Amino acid sequence: MYLEPRVASRLSVIPEPIALLRKQIDAEIITADHPEFEVARKTQDITFDVVPYAIVKVESAEDVAATVDFAREIGFPLTVRSGGHSLAGFGVADDAVVVDFSKMKQVSVDPASGIATVQAGATSGDIVAAAQPYGLALTTGDTASVGIGGLTTGGGIGFMVRKYGLTIDSLVSVQVVLADGRIVTASKSEHPRLFWAIRGGGGNFGIVTEFTFQLEQVGLVLGGDIVLPATRAVVRGYLDYVTNAPEELTTIAHIMHAPPAPYIPEERVGEVVLQILTVWTGSPEDGEHALAPLRALGTPVADTIHPMEYGDIYQYTAHQNMPHAAALRMMFADGLSDRAVDEILASVASSPSPYSIIQLRGLGGAAARVGNEETAFAHRDRAFFVAIIGIWLDPSEDPAPHRAWTAEIWEKIADEGSGVYVNFLSKEGDARIREAYPGKTYERLVEVKTMYDPENLFQFNQNILPRG
Ligand SMILES: Cc1cc2nc3c(=O)[nH]c(=O)nc-3n(C[C@H](O)[C@H](O)[C@H](O)COP(=O)(O)OP(=O)(O)OC[C@H]3O[C@@H](n4cnc5c(N)ncnc54)[C@H](O)[C@@H]3O)c2cc1C
Structure with missing residues (x-):
């Protein structure tokens, strides 16, 4: 098997740390010695060419929490990839441990209430497939393959934005893994400041494992x-x-x-x-x-x-x-x-x-x-x-x-x-990140970041720096 020199050079550093994570979770972990590594490290943008340390194909919130603890304790960069469409290439990074949601794509719809629970790796297309048989729909983006994880944490502007608002306007609650490894629910009544920040503040505050949405009757x-x-x-x-x-x-x-x-x-x-x-x-x-x-x-x-x-x-x-x-x-x-x-x-x-x-x-x-x-x-x-x-x-x-x-x-x-x-936003610098959060929004995000991620573990995003 041909391995790019940069990939081959990773082989010598793989075994020790990853063995620790392998003991804790059953999830598939793809490192440079794995036949799928070359494919798994790619994202949708053909110009991004980075070599992560390990891609963890999580299957539960507990897998995510263990991966977060592992990256924090050993000091690896940590990235999150739900649909892999980050326009700035944040889903994968050199030497990073990647929380990869490609095995968490389940969408469950309760037709009576119109409530959908959506795992973070699902796409707009997956939601259409699950909701449409009931005449229901979620207002998401314009592309079927974009992941609900990145789309929703940024806002979500799509084909029904004028009728049903942004994707975050249909969000009822989220299950989130925090920087300290805790698994919590955030909603208007639980962790309300976190819930406010997650609705538009990007991946700065935690890793969402599951979204609960109120769907609309669309037909x-x-x-x-x-x-x-x-x-x-x-x-x-x-x-x-x-x-x-x-x-x-x-x-x-x-x-x-x-x-x-x-x-x-x-x-x-x-x-x-x-x-x-x-x-x-x-x-x-x-x-x-x-x-x-x-x-x-x-x-x-x-x-x-x-x-x-x-x-x-x-x-x-x-x-x-x-x-x-x-x-x-x-x-x-x-x-x-x-x-x-x-x-x-x-x-x-x-x-x-x-x-x-x-x-x-x-x-x-x-x-x-x-x-x-x-x-x-x-x-x-x-x-x-x-x-x-x-x-x-x-x-x-x-x-x-x-x-x-x-x-x-x-x-x-x-x-x-x-x-x-x-x-x-692509990688356009701090002034442009501030432009994304006008008025009092940026300062409020800094407060929530300082509260939930004071060490800036989640930094592969349009990064809000905690007060330090
Ligand atoms: C072809 C194309 C069309 C697009 N069209 C639209 C559109 O119509 N409307 C619109 O609003 N946007 C659109 N976008 C932008 C899109 O919403 C963002 O690129 C989004 O970040 C992609 O999400 P993803 O999960 O696919 O990406 P990923 O690369 O998987 O994730 C991007 C980033 O989002 C954060 N993130 C992802 N998952 C999670 C999670 N589970 N928990 C916490 N943070 C997470 C992380 O910071 C991650 O680095 C489009 C992008 C592309 C490439």
């Missing part, structure tokens, strides 16, 4: 996409409408090159378009009225909207499940000037990758009815989510042109927004 939606030629007037029309539309309508829009999808006329593939992914959760008749202003923005290149099961919308983002690399910058905005719209259109037209996109999401609705200080996600009053995402698929490709593209357009439009969603 059929009007879903699909409307693809329009991307002009300033069309983008302006989109921005003006989507935050004022009925809150049953949530959209995620991409300014992008039209993909070679079966429903895009062949001669339009590659054209710069505005793709508006749409989920309408009200009656179909009202939905047709609500969608009319979007359809009237231009002559559609394609319009695939039709009644569907909620989970079918994920077919439109199935390509996002594939391993890829991303150069990312994100901000919230309350509006975008014509100048910014023109810059966005020009930059997509000249992007070095046909896969790169600028993503716009209209917010408001239910997400905005929760106060900025009620959870650690403190951007609820912002109108738009704006993300520049340079994307490439080949690990041997030079990342420089893609990173330069993202940096260049960011330079041109960043002054029109502020703040950032923690789950759309």
Whole structure:
């Protein structure tokens, strides 16, 4: 078996410490001498290439607690991987012990109460599969393979955010392993400050092993996409409408090159378009009225909207499940000037990758009815989510042109927004982490961090430093 030199060099240091952990738990532990190590150390981003010490495939909260105790006592870096989609690459790190949730993906739904208990390794797709047979759904993100562990601890903004809020707004309680190895429940009545911090503060405070959510009765939606030629007037029309539309309508829009999808006329593939992914959760008749202003923005290149099961919308983002690399910058905005719209259109037209996109999401609705200080996600009053995402698929490709593209357009439009969603941060430094937590939020998070993780055991995240 060929082993990369960096992996082979780990072999000599494996046996002693890991033998201690192996005595305590039955969970599978993958070290560099294991045939699956090469695969197990990879994450979704093809550019992250790190060599952890051990990957512990936990099967219970007790396994997690033993792994936490082990890493703390021996002094290993400790990372957490639920779905492995961290845009900053935090799920795995060099020399780390990785708490890997790939064997904890169970979702149990009580159809009578609409309560779901979800193990941390489950994905949005796993939740759809378990809830949809009962006409139930959870408001999560736009990609089926994203893990509920990272998504929820950051907030969770998806296809029903305007109707049912963020994923954390449906959270009833969590089971958490703390830095001292205790297993506790946090909710509005138990460890309330911890519960506040976990709803948006990322993985700073503990390792969540199980989430309890209140699902919504959703049933059929009007879903699909409307693809329009991307002009300033069309983008302006989109921005003006989507935050004022009925809150049953949530959209995620991409300014992008039209993909070679079966429903895009062949001669339009590659054209710069505005793709508006749409989920309408009200009656179909009202939905047709609500969608009319979007359809009237231009002559559609394609319009695939039709009644569907909620989970079918994920077919439109199935390509996002594939391993890829991303150069990312994100901000919230309350509006975008014509100048910014023109810059966005020009930059997509000249992007070095046909896969790169600028993503716009209209917010408001239910997400905005929760106060900025009620959870650690403190951007609820912002109108738009704006993300520049340079994307490439080949690990041997030079990342420089893609990173330069993202940096260049960011330079041109960043002054029109502020703040950032923690789950759309890459490694951008402390000032940007503070931007994720405006107002009193950052200081409150420091207090909770100091209380629950004073030694900063959980530091592979957008790290909040404990007071020291
Ligand atoms: C293709 C793609 C599409 C996305 N779309 C959306 C979207 O529509 N909406 C949205 O809100 N976000 C979206 N995101 C961002 C996503 O929410 C974050 O990247 C999230 O952190 C991924 O979670 P994960 O469990 O898959 O990642 P992981 O890499 O497993 O975890 C990321 C980090 O989250 C923390 N964490 C993970 N699990 C736990 C746990 N059990 N307990 C405590 N902390 C934990 C840890 O700090 C960990 O390092 C998207 C990301 C990608 C790559």
